[in-house]
Amino acid sequence: MTGRSKKSKRIIGRAQVLRIAVFIFLLAGVAAGISVLTSHDAAMSSVQGGIAVVTSHLINLFGAHTHVTGNVINSSGTFALSVVTACTGLFATGVFIVAVLAFPAGFLAKLIGVLFGVGAIFLINLVRLGSLFYIGVHFPDLFDVMHLLIWQSLIIVLALFLWLLWAKVVAHAHQR
16 A cells, blocks of 8 residues: 555545635626626616617728617617627626636636726627627628537637636736
């Protein structure tokens, strides 16, 4: 028998189990919070409408002439893009926040990570909505594929990439 104890043979330690438990607990909390928010029509209408207004302004910067009615971005009768709950980026943002909070880092690093990630996901979502608007206007046959397959997958991958980038920076800073 070697000199190793049973404790050293563990594949996963207590600290890792605790991190996983914290992640699951936080994920459940964020899911509950998003569920409460999405069940309040007035709150979600405000979020959806606000994102529609910002997206409309962004689209107009590139020469389009849009206006917003509620949560719908209209383009002179040629195309309308409705910003619904799934288009707000709340779900990807929620998972990102949970991943940052569950990561073993200090408070300031987590605060910076959350602020950076929320802002970045918001900007990515604006690009997503703007590009979907232009796809809907110019390539309507591609709209469903781009909306449901490409962009939804891309938002998840980009949120994961942002978290990995943040975690690498935090881990690198911790090694110094």
